[in-house]
Amino acid sequence: MLNKTLSPSLSGDEILEQFHLSRKYSTDLILNLSPEDCQAQSMEDASPAKWHLAHVTWFYEVMVLKPFEDNFTYWNPEFAVLFNSYYNGIGDKHPRSKRGLLTRPSLDEVLEWRKNIEGRVIKLINEKFSAEVLSLIQLGINHEQQHQELLLTDIHHLLSNNSLFPAYEPQGHPLSSSKQSFQWIKGVSGLVEIGHEGAGFHFDNEGPKHHALNQIHSIGNRVVSNLEWLQFIEDGGYQNFQWWLDAGWAWLQSEKISAPLYWNKDAQNQLLRFSLYGNLPLDMNAPVSNISYFEADAFARWAKQNLMEYAGARLPTEFEWEAFAKSNTEASDDLFGKVWQWTSSNYTPYPGYQPWDGIAGEYNGKFMVNQMVLRGSSAYTPVGHSRVTYRNFFPTQARWQMTGLRLAKDGI
Numbered sequence: 001m002l003n004k005t006l007s008p009s010l011s012g013d014e015i016l017e018q019f020h021l022s023r024k025y026s027t028d029l030i031l032n033l034s035p036e037d038c039q040a041q042s043m044e045d046a047s048p049a050k051w052h053l054a055h056v057t058w059f060y061e062v063m064v065l066k067p068f069e070d071n072f073t074y075w076n077p078e079f080a081v082l083f084n085s086y087y088n089g090i091g092d093k094h095p096r097s098k099r100g101l102l103t104r105p106s107l108d109e110v111l112e113w114r115k116n117i118e119g120r121v122i123k124l125i126n127e128k129f130s131a132e133v134l135s136l137i138q139l140g141i142n143h144e145q146q147h148q149e150l151l152l153t154d155i156h157h158l159l160s161n162n163s164l165f166p167a168y169e170p171q172g173h174p175l176s177s178s179k180q181s182f183q184w185i186k187g188v189s190g191l192v193e194i195g196h197e198g199a200g201f202h203f204d205n206e207g208p209k210h211h212a213l214n215q216i217h218s219i220g221n222r223v224v225s226n227l228e229w230l231q232f233i234e235d236g237g238y239q240n241f242q243w244w245l246d247a248g249w250a251w252l253q254s255e256k257i258s259a260p261l262y263w264n265k266d267a268q269n270q271l272l273r274f275s276l277y278g279n280l281p282l283d284m285n286a287p288v289s290n291i292s293y294f295e296a297d298a299f300a301r302w303a304k305q306n307l308m309e310y311a312g313a314r315l316p317t318e319f320e321w322e323a324f325a326k327s328n329t330e331a332s333d334d335l336f337g338k339v340w341q342w343t344s345s346n347y348t349p350y351p352g353y354q355p356w357d358g359i360a361g362e363y364n365g366k367f368m369v370n371q372m373v374l375r376g377s378s379a380y381t382p383v384g385h386s387r388v389t390y391r392n393f394f395p396t397q398a399r400w401q402m403t404g405l406r407l408a409k410d411g412i
Contacts, residue, residue, distance in 0.1 A: 008134040009201045015134050015141070016125050022141045022148075023118055025382065026053060027111065029151055032169055035107045041100025042161050045400060046154035051083065051099045053151075054110045056144040057117050058083035062090060063359060064136045065120055068128055075113050076105070086366075089359050138201055139360060145385040152276065152380040157400045160262055160274045167278035174275035175338055175379055177285035178225070182309050184218035185332075186412055187316075188323035195350055196389040205364040206389040208352045212319040219316055219324045219408045223334050223341060224299065227284035228307070229291075230271070232299050233259060235306060243301045248294030251397050261290035261399045287339045287404045293372045293396040296342040296405040303407065316408035318345035318391065321375045325388045336386045339404030340374040347371035347393040371395055378402035 008015065030038055030049055038049040047055075062080060066072050074080065082102060084093040094102065105113070124133060152168075159166050190213070196202035197209035232238075238258045241249050251257070262274045263282065271282040291299075296315060303310035316324070321343055325335050348368050355361035371393040377386030380402055394401060 008131055008138050009199050010134075010138060012125060012129050012134055015138055016122065018141050019118075019121065019125075019137060022144045022382075023114070026056065026144060026148055026151070027114070029148060033155065037155070037158070038107050039100065039103065040158055042154070042158040043400075044097040045398065046157050047096075047099050047150070048102075049151050049155060050107050050110055051102065052147045052154070053107075053114060054079070054083045054105075055085055056140070056147050057110070057114045059143055060117050060121050060137075060140050064133065064140060065117065065124065068133050069120060069124055075116055079105075079113070087359060087362050089362055136360070139363075142201060142203070142385065145382040148382050149378070149380045149385075153401050156262075156274075156276055159276075165274055165279040168276040170277070172277045174273070174277055174280060174283070175286040175289060177283050178222055178287070178334060179285055180222050180333070183221050184409065184412075185221050185324070185328060187214065187217040187219045187320050187408065188327055189214045189216045192319060192323040194319050194322055194389075196387075200387070202387070202389060203364055203391075204356050205349070205353070205368075205391050208350060210351050214317070214320055214323060215410065216412060217316075217320055217408055217410055218412055219320060220406050221328075221332050223287045223339060223404050223406045224303075225284065226273075226282055226286055226288050228303070229260065229288040229299065230282075230284070231307070232302055235302070237298065237302050240302075243298040245294060245297060247396065248292075248298060251292075251294055255397075257295075260288055260295070287334060289339045289378075289402050289404050290399050291342075291403055291405070292399040293342050293394075295399070296403075297344075299405065300407055304409075310407060310409075312409035312411070313407040314409060315342060315344040316406060318343040318373045318375055320408055321406070322388055325375070336377045337381065338379055339376070339402050340378050340392055341376045341404060341406045343373045343375055345373040347373050347391070367393065374403060 010018070033049060041048045058079060061075065081092045082094045084090055086093070121137065125137065155168055159168060191211045192214050193209060194212045195209040196206040237243060238252065244252060264272050264274060264279070266272055272279050273282045300313050300315050304313040321341065349365065355365040356363065374392040374394065377390070
């Protein structure tokens with residue numbers, strides 16, 4: 001079977017408009033940041049805001065302009081190494097853990113480079129109106145949207161390491177509350193259609209469309225709240241090994257984890273949560289966020305035995321989640337736009353999966369091992385980037401992303 005080729009799902013004018021909007025949104029995200037904010041790297045999993053701005057520009061220069069622009073020349077050939085992320089087919093990469101040490105180029109030069117590449121991409125769209133070019137630019141737009149979300153999660157983590165607890169955005173609201181009472185909803189069982197097919201952009205890992213078998217099950221009408229998570233903590237959930245996978249218990253002990261990331265207390269022992277809007281009182285009705293797969297799985301095991309309304313609870317499979325999302329968009333107001341939701345599904349290829357042709361073939365397929373699937377989207381996901389078939393994925397210990405959980409159970 002031949003590999004898949006990219007094909008655009010929008011017209012040239014629509015792609016051009018999306019290109020303008022996405023490039024502007026990226027630079028809007030740093031309006032409240034200083035050059036020092038944009039330079040720092042808080043951990044290996046996170047990247048400096050400057051690096052994100054540079055990497056998405058690198059994508060257009062290397063993936064789009066280099067193969068298609070007449071008389072192509074690099075802005076700076078060294079950038080091809082500095083801002084490559086994981087594309088081995090392109091060449092060498094600067095070590096991920098040392099991205100924060102790249103004090104040169106300056107933020108001003110990165111922004112100048114961005115403008116140069118933007119102008120050349122627009123010229124290419126107008127002069128070489130081919131399906132291949134438009135497809136790569138559409139991929140570039142969606143790639144930049146992914147990094148817009150990462151830029152926010154990485155800045156969130158960076159600022160949390162400052163004892164001043166500075167707010168990224170002084171005015172605004174963290175995760176919105178929900179006072180919706182919990183109830184089980186009958187899930188879609190039997191053979192269900194999973195995956196993307198037809199019009200509309202999608203990543204290669206969302207297809208091909210195929211059938212999956214869902215056993216009879218129920219799924220929660222809402223995600224788990226901070227109040228419910230606090231009950232888990234107060235019942236000694238982080239101190240009782242019986243709720244934890246063995247690898248999760250070892251991780252817990254090694255990292256000395258005792259609460260979701262960003263939870264803390266003030267001098268009066270009041271529970272707070274640090275967000276992009278500062279260190280604020282913990283909203284008990286808001287979704288719990290910034291938890292690892294290990295924590296989500298442990299909570300499900302604990303809730304199964306300790307919360308009457310969650311009797312029988314477990315994490316849903318990604319196929320149960322997708323079938324639920326397709327049939328219950330009005331029954332749940334938190335499928336999208338609040339927290340990514342952990343599933344019990346390993347990140348593996350769908351039956352018949354084939355990566356894209358060319359360099360873009362490295363985009364997703366190479367990561368299909370030792371990762372767990374998350375579904376939905378978060379408060380940091382750009383508008384229009386999420387869809388029912390979207391498959392996000394992270395390793396079991398990751399929790400600097402806006403990750404939460406929705407529960408399921410066997411039977412009705």
